[in-house]
Amino acid sequence: MMQDFLLPDLGEGLPEAELVTWLVAEGDEVSLNQTIAEVETAKAVVELPSPFAGRVATLHAAEGEVIAVGSVLISFDVAGADAPAHDVPATETPVGETAEAAEIASAVATDAVPEDARAEPNLVGYGASPRAGSRPQRRARVGARQARTDTAVLEAAPHDAIQLGDVEQVVERPRSTPPVRALAKQLGVDLALVEPTGPTDLITRADVEAYAERVGATGAVAPAASTVDAADAAPDAPPREVDARTTRIPIRGVRKHTAAAMVQSAFTAPHVTTFLTVDVTATTELVASLKADRSLQDHRIGVLAVAAKAVCLALGRHPELNSAWDEAAGEIVQHHYVNLGIAAATGRGLVVPNIRDAQELTLVELADSIRTLAETARAGKTSPADMAGGTFSITNVGVFGVDAGTPILNPGEAGILAVGAVRRRPWEHRGAIALRDVMTLALSFDHRLVDGEQGSKFLVDVGDVLSEPGRAMLLR
Structure with missing residues (x-):
């Protein structure tokens, strides 16, 4: 049937x-x-x-x-x-x-x-x-040719020489990312024959290129890893060359959704952005000391994790920034939890997965969660559920060497914090000029939910924790 x-x-x-x-x-x-x-x-x-x-x-x-x-x-x-x-x-x-x-x-x-x-x-x-x-x-x-046999046999024989007798009874589908699958298709490589070296048996770009070189697979060679990052190389759809001077790329997938959401947010919520430049030398010294701690060597604790902790603490003191505007009900919804969104730029577009109940996590746990979210996003494996229900977001523009910006709110949220690059600058310190680590914070907020005073006090609280991490002991 x-x-x-x-x-x-x-x-x-x-x-x-x-x-x-x-x-x-x-x-x-x-x-x-x-x-x-x-x-x-x-x-x-x-x-x-x-x-x-x-x-x-x-x-x-x-x-x-x-x-x-x-x-x-x-x-x-x-x-x-x-x-x-x-x-x-x-x-x-x-x-x-x-x-x-x-x-x-x-x-x-x-x-x-x-x-x-x-x-x-x-x-x-x-x-x-x-x-x-x-x-x-x-x-x-x-007749399938997708089983993995002894590695030595696969390395010695061309792809087309694999015989039916090499097929196993049940073959597990090889794990890889969309960009890696695209590269394998270009090079004529069967991913089931490639030995993975990535985490949890993930086939990487290097694995495909190495296999293609060993067995002499043919096909158009993709751009080198130095020019296109393997995790960010997949466009939303194949580009279409109109002429030698123009390429048209279909607007699909994540990029299409992001564009619609940003337009809706920009023309629905009245945005206000306020800036604060702070001396974060104490934070960078703390991060350096944590990195030197052997008991924490498996955890990548950076300035972004400290900023995330500062945001969680400040939201507890300023619930207006952890709210949503319910137009249909005519109500302001204040959340008593923090689902902290971390904006991640990928080749498929901007995604903002969130860390559930971030207010309950320690600094180490926040750092681990941020790392996991970033790796999942770059691999294209972020699920729709991971991006739903956020209450406040952080975007780390500093990773691109940018000092500040005016971020657009994630729809349904009252605030988003842009964390700028850490710069070594002459700065007033204890009555004298000294070289200090300085960072600019930019807070965009929905002026329907947050007044200028409330937004400014929130930003100052975040800045206080970054300038003196010990202040976190005083906040709850």
Whole structure:
């Protein structure tokens, strides 16, 4: 029986999504909740699980295509999973296949679907997977060349020399980022054959380039890592060259959503920005001492983490900055928790994931959370849920060597703090001029919610903690 899978609403109420990568092909046997594709909403790249166990009959969209929610994405022959879906007809055995390869293919095909995988379809966001806690796997097909065999064999043989006999019974889908997959496609490299060296078995750009060099894979070479960062290299969509002087890039995905949100924020909330330049020498000395502490060597505690702690403390004293304007209800909503957004610039656009209940975290925990959010964002793995429900945001423009700016509010929030670069400057200190570490802070706030006095006092409290971190002991 044929079953169509319609692209679901992925929980954000967004009308469309872009198909990034198919992880199955027509004719594949898939199990319930097996990851079949990656789609990009206006906020994040999302893995899409299969709602059926059966054979893939038709793929209704091509990679890079924008699909409306509710449109048919893929069709399954579910009847193939009822009868032993794992029985492969003799006609599917490739001509000239060896007895050994046929035996292996039979073993692959007869790896039966677990009983619990025959339950009702489990769509995105509804209930747990029958294999909860396990990573999604793709079942190997007859004739597939995607198994990892002994590393020495793979390094010695060209890509096309891998035989069917090398196929394992179940092949785990290789982990990589969209830019790395794009590079692999350009170079003609099968990611399943690449040995990962990144964290948690993540295949990096260097892994793909090294493999391509070893086996002599061909294809157009992507820009060098020195000119395009591997984590930020994926555009929202392929650019289109109009002539030698013009390139047009489709506005899609995260960049499209960010543009709409910023326009809405700029023309809805009356923005006010105020600035404060502070001597942060005591903070930089504190950071240096923490970095020298061997017990903290696994934690990257920087000035941004101290600023985040200062913001959490100051929000407790100035709840107006941790509020939201509810136009429909005619109310101001004050939050008694801090979901602290950290703006992250990626090749897909600006994303602002937030740290839940940041007010409860220590300085070390905040530093670890910021690091995790940044790494996840650069890998393109930030989920829509991670970007929802923020109450206040920080943008670190100092990392780009910028002193200050006038940041636009994240929609629904009352304030955003821009943290500038730390500069070594002549500064008045204890009645004399000395070289000190100086930083400019810029606070934008919604003037419907926050008066100038309240915004200024909040900014001064943040500055006081950065100029004298010991003051944090006095705040709560």
